[in-house]
Amino acid sequence: MSVEFHGVVKRYGAATAVAGITFTVESGTLVTLLGPSGCGKTTTLRMIAGLELPSEGRIVIAGRDVTTLGATQRDVSMVFQSYALFPHMNVLENVCYGLRRSGQSRDDAAKSAREGLLQVGLASYEERQPSELSGGQQQRVAVARALVLKPSVLLFDEPLSNLDARLRRQMREEIRELQQRLGLTVVYVTHDQQEAMAVSDRIIVMNAGRIEQQGSPRDLYERPATPFLARFMGESNPARGTVRRLDPTQVRVRLGDVEIDVANATATDGDAMVAIRPEAIAVERPGDAPGDFSADLLAGTIAKASYLGTHMEYSIDTEAGTLFATCPRVERPLAAGDAVALRLAPRGVIVVES
Amino acid sequence: MISRAPLAWSVAGLLAALALPWYALQEGLDSGAWFSGLWSSEDYASGLAQIVAHGKWWLAPVLSALVACIVAALVPTTRQRRGTLLLLAGTAGLVLFVAQALGIGLRGWTAGWLTTLFGELDGRQVGLGAGGAVALVALLSLLSIGLALRGAFGGDAFVAGAVTTVAASIVLFTAWPILRILVQAFQDGDGVLAPALLVERLATEKIWSLRCLSGGGRCGVAWNTLFLALGCGAGTTALGLAFALIVMRTSFGFKKTLRVLTVLPIVTPPFVIGLALILVFGRSGLVNQFLEWSMGIEPTRWIYGFHGVFLAQLFAFTPVAFLVLIGVVEGVSPTLEEASQTLRADRWSTFTTVSLPLMRPGLANAFLVGFIESIADFGNPIVLGGDYGVLSTEIYFAVVGAQLDYGRAASLALLLLVFALGAFFLQRRIVGSGSYATISGKGDSGLPTPLPDAARRAAACVALPWAAFTLLLYGFAFVGGLVKVWGRDYTPTLDHYAKAFAVEHTADGLIWTGAAWNSFWTTVKLAAIAAPLTAALGLIAAWLLVRQRFAGRATLEFATMLSFAVPGTVIGVAYVFAFNVPPIEITGTAMIIVLCFIFRNMPVGVRAGMAAMSQIDRSLDEASITLRGRAPQTLFYVVLPLLRPAIVGALVYGFVRAVTTVSAVVFLVTAEYELATTYIILRVINGDYGLAIAYSCALIVLMLAVILLIQFAVGERRLGRRAVALTGGPA
Incomplete structure (x- = not known):
């Protein structure tokens, strides 16, 4: 019916x-x-x-x-x-x-x-x-x-x-x-x-x-x-980046100093609105990250940190703007002012408008 | 289902046109004599016979429209297109109906330009009868079914029909008579338009003189009316506020008793207070007698005039202001007062800077209610006014007195209407724009702040003696019916009651020999007919206004409220003008009195219904509708059971107001249909106070009995163990 x-x-x-x-x-x-x-x-x-x-x-x-x-x-x-x-x-x-x-x-x-x-x-x-x-x-x-x-x-x-x-x-x-x-x-x-x-x-x-x-x-x-959808369906960080097409199914997104390859079939080359899911941002201490500030890591400073029991929530100042990230590791929390390196998982980086 | 309805209505309309007399009969339908003359007699003929046998060709298009509706109901077509067809045919029929009804009267064409346009008409018609009325209703119904089929009114034919019925009846029985009075005011005795005449009638010393201010002579009736209304508005508001504050904001012990005061004026014919004042202050009243006995002062006629009417109106209408202001005081959010106190304001400054300003719109409202009540009052001025004429009594004397000047009556009524509507619009503006919505949906956990001592003492000093005196007046009114001649012979007696309500037991059974029985039974009968109709129409209108969305909703609401503001005297005169000539010729019948009752009192039913309905969550109706309950079923099974208190209210009010009303019906009663109030007024004018008082007391008892009966019959609302779940669930 x-x-x-x-x-x-x-x-x-x-x-x-x-x-x-x-x-x-x-x-x-x-x-x-x-x-x-x-x-x-x-x-x-x-x-x-x-x-x-x-x-x-x-x-x-x-x-x-x-x-x-x-x-x-x-x-x-x-x-x-x-x-x-x-x-x-x-x-x-x-x-x-x-x-x-x-x-x-x-x-x-x-x-x-x-x-x-x-x-x-x-x-x-x-x-x-x-x-x-x-x-x-x-x-x-x-x-x-x-x-x-x-x-x-x-x-x-x-x-x-x-x-x-x-x-x-x-x-x-x-x-x-x-x-x-x-x-x-x-x-x-x-x-x-x-x-x-x-x-x-x-x-x-x-x-x-x-x-x-x-x-x-x-x-x-x-x-x-x-x-709107990226904001409304779950949380996301709006950021500005540039897009370059690699092949029909993939684009390379540049955010600040980092480049990430993302599956996408429609975006065109040039400046773009990018949404980053908070759970796709891995927050790491600079010392822990392999390759120490390598090209695929975004450098930042913790602005705010809150403990929510199941996970941590961080606001992080970066070159691509202030990003909101969730982190399941609660045993060694970071504090405001700490320098961090952010790794972005490709499935959580979404080109919404180009 | 829905395609059967238009067929049924068009067949009903046509049957009425074939088998019922089209025009009104002198003797009424129930004699049955019309049946044999349905074809041959011009008086009794049906619609079809009028066309074919009696040359009334102008009825033919109306009947054709009904036939067209049958066709529209039968042809196989889409919903939408059937709707359009019915709408067209219905509207055409209705327009033609109205055109012929207004255009052709007792002496052919009703207006000169029609004669010039179409030539002399060889034919005439009298007032509408059963056949015509049914045909008219059928056309209206077909039109509304057409609208519903086209998707208007949520596609619901019942809603569409209800809206058209309510709208049409308001147009016919409120708007049309008032329009007639406007026209009449601009016409001379022969019905010729003469706008200058209105100016001439109104611009006289008798109406506008201000000589009373400069010391000599009397003021005009317009000023008299205004002065009285201003005084009454101010006085009742001040007294009402004092009462409301005592009841709501002090720990005064007799609050219940004070609340009873609000019921009294509802069950009291409006002139009873005036009568009681005569018993106390009149020439042979207690005060004058005491003064004469103790100090030898000559009895005066002091009470007759401004003082008397003013006092009587204060007593009569203070409870109304009280009722209004209880709600206003209740509406001031205690939290705001608590907030004020936490901001270092003491009780007195909280009262003057927070509570009173919040009440200001409510006070304005109460003032204007008092104002409107005063200018509409007829009973007290006629009983106590003496030489102090006001507009309502002037209109009365213009119509029933030796003057018999309808034009003058209409002009005065117009003036009164302007006053009333002016006050009404002022009230809407003040209340509409300045209303502080202090009752929110959220629970208010604050505690009302007790009144500051000074204010409490002031309120108590004014209100309590006043309340005592009001009760005393009612006491005198009661006792006055039980003594031989007030002021001269205080021997206890039941003579007055016997004279009014004697019953003799003879061989032929009971004979109602009392002088009052005739008017008593007429009153009871007509009020009993009018009350359920008033309640039904009022509640249906309320349901439409609150629950349905349709084009013209705001206009309809305004129209129902408007008749609220029109003084009874104006309505009465308007009915006489509008309904003593075709197309609706019902002056002198019981029907016109019943109609007047219904349309005078309906607005209160509408208000009560709207208030009650807005407390019932709309989703309950919608749930019923999505559960296959059609609109009438929803109304019957869901809305009405939840509205029992409002039904009781509307029924009680419809009955009680019908019994106590004077101003409107005083123009409509005849020897055959005399009402209790008009009978009593005549007794008072003749100085027969004993009988008048006895009769009034009997009426009060009757009304209290009826209130209990209605309460018992309609019953309580059943809501499970708690009466809080009206929202359809926990909010």
Whole structure:
């Protein structure tokens, strides 16, 4: 049950929330709309749901043009950020609600609802009021309520944002497991890049109402197409360098005094914006480095050092600018003022704009 | 589903045009006599018969539009195109309907230029009847279904229909009458436009004289109205603030009792306070009698005039200001006051430099509410005004008195409307621009700072005696109905009640012989019809305004609020002008009174509904919609159950205001449909205070009973064990 957007625009008066986007969500996959707040991802999700109708363009769900259909007439259901459990109904009544509105008899609805609650592991909670459940349990009820309608597409609007960090990991694994077990088509909205990478088959990154890039989590992390993406997908250090093409698949990037050969098929010769991943910077004491300040090492001075338990974080002043680096070696930390040599791993040096 | 709806509506419209009398009947539909004359009689004929047999060709395009809608509903085509077809046919039908209804009246063309343009018309039409009304509703519905099919209103036909219904009814029963009064003000007695006449009517000594200031003679009614309103606004705001501060910021022990004060004016007919003042200060009132007895001072008519009306309005409207200001004082964030105190400000300077400035917009609001209440008040000035005329009473005498000068009434009403709207816009500007949003979504953990001692003492000195005196007045009003003749013979008696509410048991069963029964039952019946309609319309409008996004939403909200600001007297006169000629000819019927109740009181239902609905998270509605609940189901299963308190409020208010209102309906009542309040006013004017008071007390008891009944019938909102989860989850 695929979802297709064709040149969809959404305007509110003079403001444009979504500025002409086209994408396809394949049947049986989990696709995440990712982006900073105000990028239009929630508006896009609500247009899939039919809670907003597009100002321009076409929306096709499961082969049917639904552009002008309201939410009730679409075969889509949604899990809300606030869960939106009806406070005047108990758990079973909440899960039955959609089935009853679809015309099922009371008994049939209750039967399907119980199966749904079983799927999310809340079988013994049917008589509870929503206010008597924990956040995670409310979340599961909301999922069960959407699931029992067997929709073509299931939508999640920032479903984990009201949960604490530990529960968040557990719930996102549960959602992913449920999606794969039942082969659901899911569109998921979040602003959390890690969460998106953990649950998605594909990610669509949005910015300022447009699609910035789409692809698999690995694609986006390792081959961000724009400086925005390099910043937004994980952390990265922006730096200026020069690019020279070696062969169709490789370029040589010059940063300060160092040169690194990087896999790249598109960049052209000349000045370029380069993003350096913090985990790709190996921080070494000058004495430890073999070859002592050789051509592939970048010299620098530690400006700030913080201890984070699992790793160290350093800010390092170099000729290519101040770089932020993480270092798993916590037993012999460096201190501010120490001179260091930086080795850059080629897979963490990304030419984003030339 | 959706393609069946347009078919049903167009068939319904056509059936109405075929099988119901198109025009209004003198005797009403229920007699059944119309059935045999559906084709042959010109009075009873259906729409089709009017065209074919009675030469009313101008109805033909309207019926054709309905036929076109049937075609549009049946032809196989896309959603979008069907929508366009329905929209076109519906709009065309509606425009033609309105054009013929306005253009052709009792004596052919209604305007001279139409006659010049098309020549004499051989035909006439009376007011709209059942057939025409149903056809009109059908056309409106088809138009809105067309809009929904084209994707407007979120593609939801119910929402589209609701918006058009609310908008059309506001246009018809609020905007149109007010427009009529504007036109009337510019016309002479024969309906010819004469703008100079307005100036002539308004530019008189009687309205604008300022002689009372220079010492001799009386001021004009316009100034009288303004002086009174300014005084009332200032007085009620000061008193209301004192009450609010005592209740919110001191440890005063009888807060509950003070809160009861806010309920009293809602269940009290507006002139009861005036009556009670007469009992105390009137010529044969307690004070005058005491002075005469102790010091031999001749009783005076001091209370009749500015003093009396001013006092009565202060008593009557202070609770309203109190109600407004409780919210304002509550809204001042305690954290800001605590911040001020940590910045070395003592309690007094915190109060004067932080708390009071934060309340300023609220105080302005309370002042203007008092101002508007005062200029709209009719009951107190008519009871206590004496020679001190104000605009609302002048309008009354222009219409019902010997003058019978509609043009003058319309001109005065226009002036009153200008005053009211001026105050209304001023209020919107002040409150709109200067509002400090001190109630944030975040929890405020601060503790309210107690009032500084000086302010507390001042508030207590003003408010508590005033509260006591208010209760005393109500006490007198109650006792006044239980003595023979106030001021002369204080023998306890039930005579007044007996005279009003006697019931005789005879062989033929019960006979309601009391003088008040007729108006009493009429009032109860009409109020009971109006209350649920008021609540329904108000809550649906609120739901649309809060929950739906559509073009013209802001305009619709403004229109519902506007009728708030229009004084009842103006509405009453406007209804008389607008609805005593075709196309809507309902003056003298019960229907016009019910309509007046509904559209007078709906704005409060809208406000209450909007306030309640904005506390319910929007995602609850959206969850229901994505769970296959269509708009009406969402409204019924999710929104309304969560809105029970607002429903109770709207029903109670709709009923109680219908029972207590005077100013608007005083122009609409007839001998057949006499209402309790107008009956009482007439008794007061005749000096029959005992009966008037007894009747008023009975009304208060009735309303308290109804409030309890409604509360019981609608029931409590069921929210599990805690009533905090309205947001649909922990935020």
